[in-house]
Amino acid sequence: xxxxxxxxxxxxxxxxxxxxxxxxxxxxxxxxxxxxxxxxxxxxxxxxxxxxxxxxxxxxxxxxxxxxxxxxxxxxxxxxxxxxxxxxxxxxxxxxxxxxxxxxxxxxxxxxxxxxxxxxxxxxxxxxxxxxxxxxxxxxxxxxxxxxxxxxxxxxxxxxxxxxxxxxxxxxxxxxxxxxxxxxxxxxxxxxxxxxxxxxxxxxxxxxxxxxxxxxxxxxxxxxxxxxxxxxxxxxxxxxxxxxxxxxxxxxxxxxxxxxxxxxxxxxxxxxxxxxxxxxxxxxxxxxxxxxxxxxxxxxxxxxxxxxxxxxxxxxxxxxxxxxxxxxxxxxxxxxxxxxxxxxxxxxxxxxxxxxxxxxxxxxxxxxxxxxxxxxxxxxxxxxxxxxxxxxxxxxxxxxxxxxxxxxxxxxxxxxxxxxxxxxxxxxxxxxxxxxxxxxxxxxxxxxxx
Amino acid sequence: xxxxxxxxxxxxxxxxxxxxxxxxxxxxxxxxxxxxxxxxxxxxxxxxxxxxxxxxxxxxxxxxxxxxxxxxxxxxxxxxxxxxxxxxxxxxxxxxxxxxxxxxxxxxxxxxxxxxxxxxxxxxxxxxxxxxxxxxxxxxxxxxxxxxxxxxxxxxxxxxxxxxxxxxxxxxxxxxxxxxxxxxxxxxxxxxxxxxxxxxxxxxxxxxxxxxxxxxxxxxxxxxxxxxxxxxxxxxxxxxxxxxxxxxxxxxxxxxxxxxxxxxxxxxxxxxxxxxxxxxxxxxxxxxxxxxxxxxxxxxxxxxxxxxxxxxxxxxxxxxxxxxxxxxxxxxxxxxxxxxxxxxxxxxxxxxxxxxxxxxxxxxxxxxxxxxxxxxxxxxxxxxxxxxxxxxxxxxxxx
Numbered sequence: 001x002x003x004x005x006x007x008x009x010x011x012x013x014x015x016x017x018x019x020x021x022x023x024x025x026x027x028x029x030x031x032x033x034x035x036x037x038x039x040x041x042x043x044x045x046x047x048x049x050x051x052x053x054x055x056x057x058x059x060x061x062x063x064x065x066x067x068x069x070x071x072x073x074x075x076x077x078x079x080x081x082x083x084x085x086x087x088x089x090x091x092x093x094x095x096x097x098x099x100x101x102x103x104x105x106x107x108x109x110x111x112x113x114x115x116x117x118x119x120x121x122x123x124x125x126x127x128x129x130x131x132x133x134x135x136x137x138x139x140x141x142x143x144x145x146x147x148x149x150x151x152x153x154x155x156x157x158x159x160x161x162x163x164x165x166x167x168x169x170x171x172x173x174x175x176x177x178x179x180x181x182x183x184x185x186x187x188x189x190x191x192x193x194x195x196x197x198x199x200x201x202x203x204x205x206x207x208x209x210x211x212x213x214x215x216x217x218x219x220x221x222x223x224x225x226x227x228x229x230x231x232x233x234x235x236x237x238x239x240x241x242x243x244x245x246x247x248x249x250x251x252x253x254x255x256x257x258x259x260x261x262x263x264x265x266x267x268x269x270x271x272x273x274x275x276x277x278x279x280x281x282x283x284x285x286x287x288x289x290x291x292x293x294x295x296x297x298x299x300x301x302x303x304x305x306x307x308x309x310x311x312x313x314x315x316x317x318x319x320x321x322x323x324x325x326x327x328x329x330x331x332x333x334x335x336x337x338x339x340x341x342x343x344x345x346x347x348x349x350x351x352x353x354x355x356x357x358x359x360x361x362x363x364x365x366x367x368x369x370x371x372x373x374x375x376x377x378x379x380x381x382x383x384x385x386x387x388x389x390x391x392x393x394x395x396x397x398x399x400x401x402x403x404x405x406x407x408x409x410x411x412x413x414x415x416x417x418x419x420x421x422x423x424x425x426x427x428x429x430x431x432x433x434x435x436x437x438x439x440x441x442x443x444x445x446x447x448x449x450x
Numbered sequence: 451x452x453x454x455x456x457x458x459x460x461x462x463x464x465x466x467x468x469x470x471x472x473x474x475x476x477x478x479x480x481x482x483x484x485x486x487x488x489x490x491x492x493x494x495x496x497x498x499x500x501x502x503x504x505x506x507x508x509x510x511x512x513x514x515x516x517x518x519x520x521x522x523x524x525x526x527x528x529x530x531x532x533x534x535x536x537x538x539x540x541x542x543x544x545x546x547x548x549x550x551x552x553x554x555x556x557x558x559x560x561x562x563x564x565x566x567x568x569x570x571x572x573x574x575x576x577x578x579x580x581x582x583x584x585x586x587x588x589x590x591x592x593x594x595x596x597x598x599x600x601x602x603x604x605x606x607x608x609x610x611x612x613x614x615x616x617x618x619x620x621x622x623x624x625x626x627x628x629x630x631x632x633x634x635x636x637x638x639x640x641x642x643x644x645x646x647x648x649x650x651x652x653x654x655x656x657x658x659x660x661x662x663x664x665x666x667x668x669x670x671x672x673x674x675x676x677x678x679x680x681x682x683x684x685x686x687x688x689x690x691x692x693x694x695x696x697x698x699x700x701x702x703x704x705x706x707x708x709x710x711x712x713x714x715x716x717x718x719x720x721x722x723x724x725x726x727x728x729x730x731x732x733x734x735x736x737x738x739x740x741x742x743x744x745x746x747x748x749x750x751x752x753x754x755x756x757x758x759x760x761x762x763x764x765x766x767x768x769x770x771x772x773x774x775x776x777x778x779x780x781x782x783x784x785x786x787x788x789x790x791x792x793x794x795x796x797x798x799x800x801x802x803x804x805x806x807x808x809x810x811x812x813x814x815x816x817x818x819x820x821x822x823x824x825x826x827x828x829x830x831x832x833x834x835x836x837x838x839x840x841x842x843x844x845x846x847x848x849x
Contacts (some may be wrong), residue, residue, distance in 0.1 A: 159501075235844035301493075303500055312496040329500065332493055336454055340508035341488030344789065347504030353513050353724040354504045368493045372506020373485060375581065376623030377512060380784040381728070392785065392833055410837040426499040429510055430623075435498045 004196055005218035005230050006337045007095065011350055011423060013159045017308065019276040019325075021166050021266035026266075026279035027293070028099075029286040032075045033092040033318040034060055039130060040439070041139045041446060042069070051257040052079045057104030057126055060093045068120075068143045070128025070392055074262030074283045076102040092318065097282075102194050103213040108258040111181035116146075119184050123251060124258045130321065131247035132182075135228060135240045137446045138417035147241040149188035149232050152179075154245055155195040157222030158422075162267035162278065162325050164245045171249055172203045178252030183209045184244060193227040204245075214387045219308075220388065225420045229389050246324060255264050266319065270307075271365040272300045272328035280363035281319065288316040295328040300386035301368045303327040308422035309435070312368075332367025340372070347371060350385060350427045375430040383434075386423035393424055397434055400441030405448060408441060417442075473741040478573035482580035490614050502509055511582040513726050517717035520772060521707035522558070524700055526550035528710065529597050532703050533653035536685040538663025553597050554655045554706055560601045562588040567769030583780075584612065585628070590630030590774060593707025593769060594815075595637070596650035601640055607633040627822045628781045631771075631815055638815070646811070648673060652685055653704035663687075668703050672766045672804060672811035679756035697764040708770035711763075712824045718773045727777040730786065731793035735772040738797025739763055746805055754805045764800050771800065771814035781822040785832040794830055796821045 036044040043064035048054060054073040058186070063069040073079075075097040083092040100213055106126045111119060123129050134141040140321030141147070154164055168175060171290050182188050189211045194200035213231055215221045224242045234240055243251075246264055253261040262283040269276045272295045279290065293314065303310035306325040319326065336342070348364045349356040356362075382392040391412040399407040400425040418435040466473045467480040484490075489508070494500045503512045516656035530546030543550075552608060565584045573580045591608055616625040638645045638726075644656075652668035654660035665687035674682050682693050685703055690696045701711025708714075721727025743759025750756040762768065776796050783792035803813030810816060 015501075045833070060727050093686060160632070203477060211755065217657070235840075235847050238847070258834040279606070292465065301500060307500045309498075312500065326498075333491040335453075335488040335491040337456070340506060341512055345502050348501070349504040351503065351505040351510075351725055353509055353726060356504065359666065368500045369502065369504050370492045370494055371494065371504050372489060372508065373579065377506045378507060378623045378780055379726075380779045381786055381789075384702070384786065390836065392836060394784065395829075395833055411833070412840055423501050424500060427503040427505075429503070429505050429507055431502065433498055436495075 002212045002214075003231060004214040004216075006196065007226070007388040010218035010220055011163045011384055011386050011427070012157070012218045013348055013366075013426070014157045014361070014363045015261075015271065015329075016365045017270040017276050017329075018160055019162065019269040019278055020164065022277040023265065024277060024279060026281040026285070027289040027292045029097060029282060029289060030095050031094050031286045031318075032073070032077075032282060032284045033075070033094045033286070034059065034071050034284055035318060035320060036071075036090045037093050038321040039063075039071075039140055041065075041137070041443060044071075046082055046090065046093060047252075048079045048082075048093065050079050050081055053077070054079060054095060055102045055104045056262060057106065060095075060414075061090075061128065063140070063431050066142060066144075068124045069129050069140055070124060070127050071130060072260055073203070074103075074260070076100075088148075092320075100318065103259040103261070106254065106260070107257045109255055110343070111177060111184060111255050111310075114181075114184065115183045119181050119260065122254065123181070126254050128247070128251055128254055128260060131243055131250065133322075135182065135225065135234055135417060136414035138419075145239050145327035147188065148240045149191055150182050150241045150243065151191045151224050151232075152188050152210070152226055152243055152245060152248060152405065153193050153222055153224040153227055154200060155193075156306075156324070157195070157219040157221045159219070160267065160325065160327060161267040161306055162265070165198070165204070167265045167278065167324075168203045168245055169201050170203070170248065171333075172206055172254035173251075174249050174256060175203050176207060176247070177255050178243075178248035178250070179207055179209050180398070181251050181255055182241075182248065186241070188232075191227065191231055192374075193224075193231070195222065197221075215423060217388070220386075220420065220423060223420055225417050226340070226388060229415055236409060236414060238414075244322070244324070248353050250360050258306070264324065265318075267325040268294060268296075268328075269325060270303075270327040270329045271378065272296045272330060274297075283319065283321065285319045286316065287313065287319060290313045299331045299333070299403050300328050301331040303329070307366075308426060309419045330365065330367045334369075337339075350382075351429070370431055372384055372429075372431055374432065377430055377432065379429045382427060382429060383421075383424040386427055387420070389415065389420065393421065393434075397432070397437050399419075400437050403441075403444060405445060408445065413441060413445060455714055458482055459487070459650075475574060478577065479570050479595050482570065482573065482685050485579075507582045507583075508814065510726055511585045513720065514586045514774070515589050515725050517720035517727070518593060518652070518707065520713040520716040521593055521710065521770065522554070524710040524713040525593060525706040527555045528700055529553050529706065531701065532651070532668075532685050536652045536655065536662050536666040536668060537660070538666065538686060549653060554592065556601055557592040557595065557597075557599065557604050557706070558589065560604045561591045562609050564605040565591070568609055568612040568617065572621070572790075573675070579619070583616070583620035586778075587629040587633075589628070591633045594630060594634050594705050594770065596645065597653050598650040598656045599637070599644055603637060603644060607637045607640075610636045622684055623780055625780055626777050626826075627819055631775055631822075633821050634815055635819060640814070646673075663825040666843045670703050670766065671697060673808075675754045675757050675765070676808040676811075677753055679758075694758075694761050694764060697761065704795045705767060705770070708767040711769045714769045715772050721773065721777065727773065728779070728782065728789055728793075729791040731777050731782055731796075732772055733778050734793030735797035735800075736763060738794035738799075739768060739772075739799070739801045741797045741847075742801035746801070749835070757805075762804075766804065767812055767814045768800055771818055772796065775818050776821075781786075781825065783825045783828050783832075785829050788828040788832045792821055792825055795824070
């Protein structure tokens with residue numbers, strides 16, 4: 001059953017500032033936050049007020065659409081702020097962390113002895129459910145569904161991405177426990193895809209109860225959407241769930257200890273980072289301490305997540321719910337005289353109109369510059385070079401733009417997530433915001449279909 | 451930004467064009483000039499890809515313009531060369547260039563001036579940015595016209611092409627027909643006497659006061675091919691030593707930029723190395739043209755059908771059209787498979803029209819325009835196969 005796939009279309013953008021494989025403890029964050037903006041398509045209902053004492057695992061808010069989907073505090077402490085933005089949009093629920101974490105007890109249990117309903121209840125109650133996302137729509141899975149299969153991508157191929165083989169090394173037992181719990185949630189299989197270009201860690205190679213696949217090639221080789229597309233494609237009406245390896249571990253810990261243990265190992269990387277390496281921290285941790293001590297603050301863009309799909313945050317921001325790295329790159333923003341004709345050897349390009357192609361292997365120090373203005377689609381077969389799906393990307397984007405639902409379905413909209421278009425957006429001559437278009441399209445579609 | 455010019459623009463000039471300024475209405479014009487001088491320091495938004503490729507539309511378009519420069523330079527020289535040849539005078543390299551420059555550069559200037567004026571007006575009316583697309587069209591138009599074309603016609607055709615061919619559809623990226631070919635087709639049907647015959651291709655050919663030498667002719671090879679398949683003569687009336695080689699190098703009468711296949715191939719190399727021009731279209735178009743030529747050779751019943759297939763590829767505007775016009779990404783097929791079909795049919799039709807209807811010797815123009823219209827249909831069927839594959843998969847699961 002296991003398959004090996006080699007993709008050709010895609011690109012590895014090599015950046016300076018890759019995290020060295022050294023793992024250290026991050027300074028304990030003073031505050032921790034859950035950011036409702038991390039979760040697409042939920043209607044958050046906050047159940048705590050500033051001043052409330054919470055434990056790790058105490059519910060902070062839930063989704064009004066699915067009340068079982070709860071979001072709990074990653075640490076114990078005092079709720080200090082419920083931050084809202086324009087139109088009272090909920091931005092952050094901030095908890096002042098105790099020195100020692102106190103945990104809610106959800107009860108340790110062996111997943112093998114529980115049925116699907118009990119497992120779901122436990123995961124939901126502890127606030128771990130949002131770790132399980134679904135395709136189509138790339139949103140938190142609906143606990144009432146049963147997916148046709150569950151996918152775990154063991155590796156992340158984005159630039160400066162953390163190395164899961166390094167992070168999960170030695171966690172075989174907990175990972176297996178997480179997998180066993182997930183396996184109860186589907187009649188189908190658990191697909192675990194490892195990087196075919198390197199030897200995966202034992203934690204993945206020894207995992208049981210899974211079908212292992214190999215994918216090799218340039219980014220987006222590690223994107224779970226590509227794995228689904230190749231190994232168990234989503235047809236109209238079908239649902240597949242996806243979980244990230246570190247979150248499988250968190251689920252494993254829940255069943256092992258009965259706690260919501262929100263530990264997370266992240267990579268701190270990027271050209272603005274003085275000593276890029278791996279840190280032990282907590283989900284939703286304040287980034288202030290890490291960024292202040294380890295990055296140059298001179299015109300820096302701070303990103304929670306990768307340079308391709310992450311979110312720009314303040315220096316005093318918080319690690320996103322689905323982010324496993326913090327990245328700091330130069331912001332840029334300088335107008336460039338006759339920048340459309342100068343050779344620009346320090347800019348990356350997949351086009352040979354810049355000298356980038358003459359410098360294979362070069363590591364770039366890229367800024368957050370757009371390098372041009374937004375234009376209508378002109379250049380063709382550009383996205384195809386970095387989009388290894390049997391889908392016409394530009395035509396799909398255009399179908400989304402004109403809100404033609406039937407055409408979107410025909411062209412494969414159910415199989416894609418914004419992250420799958422990240423490289424398209426990156427290389428686009430016309431600087432079209434593909435990820436935003438796909439996000440809006442999926443949101444619109446989900447609304448229409450519900 | 452420490453650049454003093456940028457500082458000057460931002461502090462002294464820009465306020466006049468911003469809201470409340472005297473020239474507020476003309477902001478798109480200012481914006482076009484500023485972004486021409488300085489790629490704006492826009493950074494990526496909060497969510498999405500934070501790093502971007504160094505390429506942009508301006509660079510892409512400028513690369514195409516650069517690729518046309520060899521054809522332009524050769525065209526300037528050749529205009530002078532053909533002129534003195536027809537007069538029966540000997541001339542130096544610089545005399546050729548000097549005469550050619552005086553003839554050709556005004557056409558280029560008029561084309562750009564008329565086209566950019568329209569672009570700026572539309573940008574101001576519609577309050578959008580001036581797009582770069584015309585940078586390419588503005589150079590393509592002069593290169594595909596005869597040198598004797600009156601300047602006012604260049605202006606009228608350019609305005610027609612930009613307004614009717616592009617702006618009514620929504621500007622660059624939205625047009626169905628290649629803008630430069632729209633201009634050429636407009637002239638071809640509106641002023642046929644200035645677009646064909648044996649006077650317009652030679653500098654001074656339409657001027658009564660310019661005395662041509664005895665026996666000289668300005669007929670293009672395609673015009674001559676209606677009567678014979680070999681023994682073509684040059685502007686002085688003398689037979690070419692090696693027709694293929696002379697046509698390949700470009701020592702023949704024709705539209706300004708189309709004569710030298712060598713110069714066009716240098717441009718093609720630039721387009722292919724940078725990846726901006728589609729090799730799929732170029733290759734399949736050449737194949738299509740060659741195959742059609744071979745078919746005609748096999749069943750030849752008149753002199754034109756006897757013209758060797760390989761000579762067809764270097765005659766007339768075939769090479770120019772295939773390299774610079776068929777590859778226009780906006781009007782060509784957009785799918786990989788579609789590009790092969792699109793290119794092949796352009797090649798095939800170009801030679802077919804040229805041979806079967808000598809009234810329209812410039813078959814490549816009509817072939818490309820026709821395939822511009824057909825390109826969405828080709829793409830439709832290519833994409834349907836993809837859609838059907840997905841539907842079949844769904845059906846297989848449901849069953």
